[in-house]
Amino acid sequence: MQVIASIFDMQSTAEDLRSKDRLIGLVPTMGALHEGHLSLIRLAKERADTVIVSIFVNPTQFGANEDFASYHRDLPRDVELCEKAGADLVFAPTAEEIYPKGYSTYVTEESISKTLCGISRPSHFRGVTTIVAKLFNIIRPDLAVFGQKDAQQGAVIKKMVNDLHFCVDIVVAPTVREPDGLAMSSRNRNLTATQRTEALAIFQALHKAKEMVDGGVYNADRLIAEATHHMGERRRVRVIYTSIVDRGTMEAVREVLPGKAMMAIAAWVDEVRLIDNILL
Ligand code: PAF
Secondary structure, three states, X not given: OEEEOOHHHHHHHHHHHHHOOOOEEEEEEOOOOOHHHHHHHHHHHHHOOEEEEEEOOOHHHOOOOOOOOOOOOOHHHHHHHHHHHOOOEEEOOOHHHHOOOOOOOOOOOXXXXXXXXXXXXXXXXXXXXXXXXXXXXXXXXXXXXXXXXXXXXXXXXXXXXXXHOOOOEEEEEOOOEOOOOOEOOHHHHHOOHHHHHHHHHHHHHHHHXXXXXXXXXXXXXXXXXXXXXXXXXXXXXXXXXXXXXXOOOOOEOOEOOOOOEEEEEEEEEOOEEEEEEEEO
């Protein structure tokens, strides 16, 4: 498996692939790969000739008191997993090359990124759009695959692609869950067994909301109250938000229009911040 660290090498390799008419699929990641990421790689492989996985723990998307320093890093393990999942190449640049001294240019989406996680993590999406725009410029992929678990991220990136005329198809792949329903996340590895049990309340709350909608309850306040109450029964779970939003704009809705809305939750399980969502 080829691992490229330099931007110049990545640009020329991608250029070479394009000259051979290879369709390039990109899976942007921060490493600490799990089955959810591997499903994105497999999906990219179905749709593209060459799959590039970027592995970069992007400092600009972490707030000052967040887990950037402790974020799990294991490049050899991640490269091996990428290869097994069918990726062709890993791009793992250094922070010094991506953000050299004096770096001062950022990409900001100013609407979708303001709600949900944008409230408690005000600079997060600016970091995401900046790094993703850079990856799109360096690699110029034909398509890029993101996970539905980060639904707001997917919506922000789609908006950026549309607003800035990037020539890339954004593919959003379904959330991969543990057998009991917990959404796969790189941060799950930070949960103790007790926290892991309590974290399940997030999925259960979403699942309950979906059942209620399927049973004809469309009032957002009622659904949110039920979900919040369920999580409130867990001592270690502190809800950051439970919202019902339009899937495209991420703006809160009062009534669920089935097929158009989703419930999104962010919660602390002690010191581990988790997010999840369900389409309603
Ligand atoms: O979803 C992630 O892992 C990150 O936000 C991304 C898209 C790789 C940008 O750093």
